[in-house]
């Protein structure tokens with residue numbers, strides 16, 4: 001089989017290119033501010049906020065945050081200063097404990113979180129940073145999920161984001177900063193409502209628009225150079241994809257989709273045994289997107305509890321993959337309902353939702369002999385995208 005893809009990893013969803021060509025300026029500004037603050041004041045008491053264009057996903061919010069954190073730590077390292085960063089994805093509606101556990105885990109620390117009070121945990125964390133002489137940048141991704149969570153009070157959130165007012169370090173140095181990443185501008189309104197003292201103290205704010213076809217072209221070109229065999233693609237191939245998704249051309253402006261399309265086109269060409277990606281490979285890849293992606297309009301039309309069942313299934317699938325026992329799905333659904341402040345429906349209703357979702361082609365039903373039923377998310381639906389979309393819709397409904 002001809003080998004077109006030379007580095008599969010380049011097409012992974014959380015791959016970060018060595019240089020962020022598009023949004024380089026934005027990244028520079030974030031990095032520069034953080035580095036400067038630490039070098040000039042010795043403190044990292046900083047709140048950066050990144051939010052996206054309403055209704056758009058795959059536009060580089062998470063990537064920009066992670067890339068900037070990485071670059072800031074590299075930059076500081078060269079000057080003998082240690083900055084670590086922790087990534088917390090706040091899908092759903094996490095509690096304060098969930099967030100702290102995620103921080104502590106992502107740093108690989110052995111600090112007790114469950115069973116300890118917030119202050120105790122934070123004290124351990126700030127002590128650790130002081131002893132190690134390290135700074136910490138916490139990225140709270142999907143921040144709107146935290147703002148709208150009924151499991152985290154305004155007070156908790158305030159204490160989290162203003163750690164050093166609650167738990168001053170004994171050497172007087174503030175070593176924790178935040179990058180908040182939210183879907184869109186509504187997060188600011190929620191903040192103003194829930195934690196106005198924090199909202200007014202955001203140090204730096206960035207609004208990210210969906211990508212134009214030119215942006216996407218440059219992003220695709222970089223991925224192609226990094227992950228595809230030289231001469232296996234033409235500019236025309238990249239252009240076709242960039243034009244299909246560019247916001248200026250009526251597309252969604254999603255880099256995620258554009259990169260996936262390039263990957264699929266390359267895979268198809270490989271399967272054909274061709275050394276080059278041809279136009280028809282691209283056409284097939286683009287056509288596939290219509291059902292490989294999630295039908296937003298369909299989802300928006302569904303009953304909230306039906307969405308919660310789907311959400312529960314997506315979460316279970318994300319953790320385990322494959323088929324999920326309906327009893328387990330039921331438990332997952334109950335917890336999802338609680339998360340979004342809904343009372344779970346009865347069993348019979350729950351099974352009806354499953355039937356409807358199956359009729360709509362969103363899930364598949366299967367039964368094992370002598371066992372309870374099991375279900376599976378339709379195979380062409382990407383779990384991460386579905387979760388993101390459902391999160392959007394459910395949170396919208398909660399606040400609306």
Ligand SMILES: Nc1ncnc2c1ncn2[C@@H]1O[C@H](COP(=O)(O)OP(=O)(O)O)[C@@H](O)[C@H]1O
Nearest residue numbers: 013015022023057058059060061062063255256
């Ligand atoms: N400026 C960029 N340069 C290179 N790749 C990008 C860029 N922006 C986004 N991507 C890629 O697109 C995909 C989606 O980006 P992501 O940051 O997850 O979007 P969002 O958080 O806005 O939904 C990721 O695979 C990411 O690597």
Ligand SMILES: [Mg+2]
Nearest residue numbers: 061062063141
């Ligand atoms: Mg993201």
